[in-house]
Amino acid sequence: MTVFRLIRGVAAIAMVCLTGAACTSTTAPSAADSGIRDLEFRTETFSGTLQVNGSGFYSFFVGQAGPAELTLAAIQTPGGAALSTPVGIGVGVPSGTGCPRTTSKVASPGLTAQLTVTLNPGTYCVAVFDAGNLTSSVTFAMRFRHP
């Protein structure tokens, strides 16, 4: 009977130790453990000349699903004078000789993103186009950040 009590006591102590050990060794699941990767973003720039009624596009690859931000940073005269003329910007998938847009808007140049879209992995394009406001060719600078 005494031996039985002794064994039961040792077992109880062992359980406490094990429980304690389990509690102290538990850590919050890391991103690596869960298979979730932190999104890595890449920033690219697209600049050029936009003709009256014209358009241009730039293709890029998205490796991870996530948000892409498009910023029309500047519109200028060929001589370099800043303009606030709104032009069209958009995102699409390259097809044929162009970039059919799935999302677009008319925006004036600014410092913050004017267009944000969520993209799955794949090849996409950003486009800039004259929305009918240009009376002569301009230069543009666009910045976009994507996963």
Add this chain to the structure above:
Amino acid sequence: MKRVFRSTSFLALTSMLTGLSLAGCSPLGPSAVPSDLPSAALTIENFSGSLVVNGSSFYSFTVTEGGLTYVSLVSLKEAGADSEAQVTIGLGAPRGTGCLTTNTLSVGATGQLQLSGVTNPGVHCAVVSDLGTLTADATFSINIVHPK
């Protein structure tokens, strides 16, 4: 209209493959015959345009099933006349303002399937470039045969 296009596409593919078979240079190897290619699973796209001296022009297309894609230069004309000049055709992926090629070939306008490459599902591009052989601005036509 769609039916006409399908018929035209089928005829074009059949013509190209028959031509290759007769020439003994099937894209699928010596034992391949036209019937080896499941034409229903292929799409033919034509890309025609202008090519300036030392210029380049590309065309993007989407593949939903992996497989081999073939490109052929069907015609090349300089100043309106048939040209025997060699230009470069290529396959790649649209990047930046161009087509980042993974394989290229210098060819003349024979109409045969000249360049092939494996295309996985996704967006790809075919490009035609002049590396200095054109003496005048040209017009061209290329056919792209790719899996659907």
